[in-house]
Amino acid sequence: MALSSGTRTLLGELASWGAAAAILVAGVMHYDTLRTGLGNVLGIADTSPVAAEASGEPAIQSASTKSGTEELKAFADGHYYARAEINGRPIDVMVDTGASMVALTYEDAERAGLRLKPSDFTNQVSTANGVAAVAPVMLDRISIGHITVRNVRAAVCERGRLEKTLLGMSFLSRLERVGISQGRLVLVE
Structure with a gap:
């Protein structure tokens, strides 16, 4: 069955969000062992x-x-x-x-x-x-x-x-x- 371009786009978006959620969960679970890479340089909230x-x-x-x-x-x-x-x-x-x-x-x-x-x-x-x-x-x-x-x-x-x-x-x-x-x-x- 062929998928429309809209359906393919939607599935791609869902896969991207699922991967992001998995990375977030892994990061939280292994926070103490994460020791490489350059940190998040996004803006700091007003709680700084x-x-x-x-x-x-x-x-x-x-x-x-x-x-x-x-x-x-x-x-x-x-x-x-x-x-x-x-x-x-x-x-x-x-x-x-x-x-x-x-x-x-x-x-x-x-x-x-x-x-x-x-x-x-x-x-x-x-x-x-x-x-x-x-x-x-x-x-x-x-x-x-x-x-x-x-x-x-x-x-x-x-x-x-x-x-x-x-x-x-x-x-x-x-x-x-x-x-x-x-x-x-x-x-x-």
Whole structure:
């Protein structure tokens, strides 16, 4: 039996949505083991630390339980945000186990003391928003509360290509443990 072009299109759409749902379910089920790829660089909802701070809530939802351990509470959008110190300067970040490395916005890189010129943007990466040029950099140190990691590989995105700095695996993989316990992201140095 031959299918009309409309029916073929509909079946194709259903297959695409089914595949997307399967990927989403697999991602949720295996969240702790997902450690590669560049993270989601879509816009951040108004539940970000900046919006929270504007409403009087603290920008960082972490609790230092003991030296070398930090716990981050998920925001309403399901993401984990933290106030990090990058090269000694405070910067709000989104923790992203799906990002292969720390990815800084152009503006946050400037706050961290990095001065880049157009010729520094020598690499290209694929993101959820398409291909973007990045400048590879080495950060002296990144700290969250009592946790500090030195000499962290990172990439700076071109101005306007990333809305929030992502704390990716080039930082997280240097920790002893990263996991979720009782709805909190636990980082152990």
